[in-house]
Amino acid sequence: MKRKLIAAVGVAAMMAGVAACGSGDEDGKSGADGFKGETLTVWFMDGSNPEKWTKDLKAEFEKKTGAKLDVQVQQWNGIQQKLTTALSESSPPDVVEIGNTQTPAYAATGGLADLTDFRKEAGGEDWVESMNKPAVLDGKQYAAPWFVLNRxxxxxxxxxxxxxxxxxxxxxxxxxxxxxxxxxxxxxxxxxxxxxxxxxxxxxxxxxxxxxxxxxxxxxxxxxxxxxxxxxxxxxxxxxxxxxxxxxxxxxxxxxxxxxxxxxxxxxxxxxxxxxxxxxxxxxxxxxxxxxxxxxxxxxxxxxFLGGSNLAIAAGSEKQELAKEFLKLALSDTFEGALSEESGVIPNKRSLQSHLEGNAAAEAAAPAVASGGxxxxxxxxxxxxxxxxxxxxxxxxxxxxxxxxxxxxxxxxxxxxxxxxxx
CATH class of the missing domain: 3.40.190.10 (Periplasmic binding protein-like II)
Structure with missing residues (x-):
């Protein structure tokens, strides 16, 4: 969905100091430095990833994994064709932001990785059902709900x-x-x-x-x-x-x-x-x-109408496990809450709506999310x-x-x- 995210009047300042999210397990590649030398490429849309949130997320991701995070901001104009082309190439961006209503189309073409088995690990059992619906196709999870906005x-x-x-x-x-x-x-x-x-x-x-x-x-x-x-x-x-x-x-x-x-x-x-x-x-x-x-x-x-964005992993990415580490961090309660505080968007869990307090517009929008579509x-x-x-x-x-x-x-x-x- 094309939109320009402008913080509503009276948005509360983002919480000071984002808490660390843990260093993960020591086995395999899940611990600190487990992915050292690798770089994960993430595409965000213009206006979606606020500055402090992005800076804190990048720092925590690199600390936790030992990998580098390459954040690339895309423009809305022409994004559908650009993303379609990118997902069909041999070296696509690893993680992409996709408009929620566009997600099923990309999933149907085989461009998105199947995240069904990953959903619980990413916190999906608590996702708001109406927000998660566009991320599912034929019973399989192809993306994770990131945020929505509504009237x-x-x-x-x-x-x-x-x-x-x-x-x-x-x-x-x-x-x-x-x-x-x-x-x-x-x-x-x-x-x-x-x-x-x-x-x-x-x-x-x-x-x-x-x-x-x-x-x-x-x-x-x-x-x-x-x-x-x-x-x-x-x-x-x-x-x-x-x-x-x-x-x-x-x-x-x-x-x-x-x-x-x-x-x-x-x-x-x-x-x-x-x-x-x-x-x-x-x-x-x-x-x-x-x-x-x-x-x-x-x-x-x-x-x-719930307009918003999902986060997905490109099916062609060779860094599936590292991409999942990114999703777990970006979708964690810490960073979902911080995103809501800084941008005034509705988070993917009802329990996180407390982060909207002080933002009158967001507080008014939140109650309708559960019955939205x-x-x-x-x-x-x-x-x-x-x-x-x-x-x-x-x-x-x-x-x-x-x-x-x-x-x-x-x-x-x-x-x-x-x-x-x-x-």
Missing amino acids: VVVYNKKIWADAGIKELPRTRDAFFEDLGKIRAKGKEPLYLPGQNWYFLDGLLVEKGVDPVKKDGKKWVSNLADPKVAEAMKLYKKFQSYSKAPKDKDEATPQQAEVFAKGNVGAFFGMSWEAATAIKANPEIEKQIGYFTIPGETADKPSGV TTPLIPEWAAVENAPNPIKTYMTAVLSGRTPAQAAESVEAEINKRLAQKQ
Whole structure:
């Protein structure tokens, strides 16, 4: 998933001094100096590996193994083709960061090492299930969940206070009531353009339905499913509180920049979007607050799209054991916790969410992770999201007056065509 990780306003400083993680066993190559003279190459994506975390990890890895760590930061532009090529070569990078929704496709081509037997050793028994799902293909573990981010309600404290709202909503009905109170005060309650596809995907996750389904041996559109219609009707209700265009997405214009003008009560956004709003209008900073997107009941938040990254070992790497030593260290509680503190990302274990304390945006995002999900985890899916995304066309059609069934029928042929493309 392409994203720029910008620490949210108020991120707590990373804990001082990362504790040592032990020197491992003395037999084989697991002890200190066991891999002396070797170099492990790791590819991180731009913005994913914060400076102090990387420095501490490198020092501990080299101390523990005796090997050198070569960290190479890659750019998002063109990474899929670059990674595909690299994994097919005789000397690929040993460890790679991969977008969580892209992992199954790379696993299906044979580019990633099977980590099924390694999962327990890496701490996998405690990984959050929803985070680990994209790292598994046909029952086998091909990567390890590293972190995720998800949307929260970013709101204007002054507008909510002026509307007489004293407590943040914990259910969807209460949320709608509050949006109504803001509208009664003459403000735009919510900025939600008609094509915020990832917000809709979260509602689909909550309904337990995918936008595609298997028909024999092929994948086809599932937009005609009644549960998809339910999710879209819910989206339409949210959108009724917004003046945003029905035929644009959240980046056209940037929703955070609209929010920065101070006339909108809230929007559904990522933590880093607050920084975008503040850049556009520094005065808005003191008014920004966050809360978890409410679900039907107070005990379960709304479904959300989980975008994030996994760490995997290249199947062609000749340093499988050294790569596993790296994963054990990078995924340890010490370094997962440190990553969360420095970057505000959600760690792969629920027990580590305490490291998010003091980061209001991350604290708001964390409760929804367990009930979150992703887009369909199939190689064919990427073609569906290529511009112009037919699901966005479907959304605009429903918001413009067509029934969900009519809108689904109008884009079904295009979706099926894209799903049939050879990958």
